Amino acid sequence: MRAADNSIEVEGLVRAFKNGPRAVDGIDLRVEPGEIYGFLGPNGAGKSTTVMMLTTLLPPTGGTARVAGFDIVREGPKVRRVIGAALQEVALDPYLTGREHFRLQASLLGLSRAERTRRGQALLERVGLIEAADRKTGGYSGGMKRRLDLALALLGEPRVLFLDEPTTGLDPQSRSALWEEVARLAREDGVTVFLTTQYLEEADVLARRVAIIDNGRIVAEGTPAELKAGIGDPTVEAVPHDPAQRAAAAEALATIGTPCAAPSELGVSVRLRGGAADLPAVVRALDGAGVRLAQLHLHEPSLDDVFLAKTGRSLEGAADGAEPVNPPR
């Protein structure tokens, strides 16, 4: 059933550069057909190098990978025939119009004239660029360029779609529209999506499963819920109105959960085994102790907490080579 196989299988994939570190250092992963797979990591973690290898634009120096059943090294042309890719840089010709980009790419893909027109028009409509289709792309906004790039990646009706940081630099509205389109592709068309991102929210919202990559290695993999559950229970932070009541608040909260470090100096925190369901008990305990609250926060673990737990760094600062704030577990 190779023809219907939209999966991605990667075993021990390595890319070492001459006199440099291993950008990708022996990763294993499997993406199921029709799945949106998030590949999360900071700049320089190895995300784009992985995409370049899986799209056949960079030969690996070790390991194997199959995309839609085809080996990325031995069957490069077959892989290219079944994939679409929107790479990190939105590479458009500023002197060509949106429609001319479609014509160029469609003719290089070998589509008939009728098919070029039909698919081009449909995709321009789908990404909302009909009105701008005959304008040179040099005048497009960042969001329009990204949408055109995505539409061009879909021109060959790919079975597997690679999106390398597709929403970087987009405003919230454009980002949300793109997320919607990607989700629709997987849901309705059964397209397998390999999505790299450094945005936690993006991975959380879109991906069924997420792999976290750091320094070329996958440090965690699973559904967002599994990954978050893996690092512990939610915490609640109570900030008393009067700082002198911190001790009383800590004593009251200790009866409900396990004390832990509070995010702010003014608050006290406990880990809740029952999560949000324990909140009424928290409020009752604090009320019973006569603590007047200024703020009460429930902190669900985030993918950033997962990244922090697995690498000892926050994803936000990792791109700048920030030092570990906690030792890795």
Place this chain on the structure above:
Amino acid sequence: MRATLDQIGSIARRSIVRTLRQPGALAPTIIFPLMLFAVYSAGAETAEKLPGFPDVDYTEFAFAVPFMHVALFATGIAGTDMARDIESGFLQRLALTPIGGVSLLIGQVAGAAVMGLIAASAYVVTGLIVGVDVAAGIGGWVILIALSVCISFAFAGLGLAIAVHAGNAEAVQGAFPLLFATFFLSSFALPRPLIEVDWFRAVATANPVSYLLEGERSLIIVGWDAPALALGFGLSALIAGLALMISARLLRTRLVRT
């Protein structure tokens, strides 16, 4: 074969559109050689009195110069466009399609060749206005344009080789003065036998640019000179072939798709 021709046609169309949509780059490319031509023909008129100088006005002798100049500009245009495609990642977009390297390269030089055609046509009109008398007649004008386009194509191929090797537009622009030097070390100002300085004459004799120029010039001052034309067309084909071959080899390193 049909698919390959379609691919070349698509890339060529894009290259031509891109060139024509940059009038800011196109206009100086056409006008600058005309200005240089005006300077040469006005400043070196006395060369007509040299013993052994062909029996023509110096203006007619120098009229081949702008046709050659525009070919040099073709190097920069094709090379810079290719380098920008590499820098912007557009080449990777093309690499994800089934296009072959040679098809890509041939298509990429089309814009520069069309620029050569437009410029050569403009020079022909200028020549008619200033009273240049082409010895080979009307057919000579046509062949002059054709040879100019061939030379532009060949030099655009050199531009591609530099761009694919270096991968950036600065390197292409940096190579331009070198190409200009090869022009000045040719028989652009005088027939080779009249160049008095021995080393200069030797360099001009070894310099292919001399033969390309002399092929164009022969149509203007001699008429139908088959050996000169054969050398002009033959050398431009050789340069184009070599440049595309080298570019294709370099492209395999630059574009290491599996």
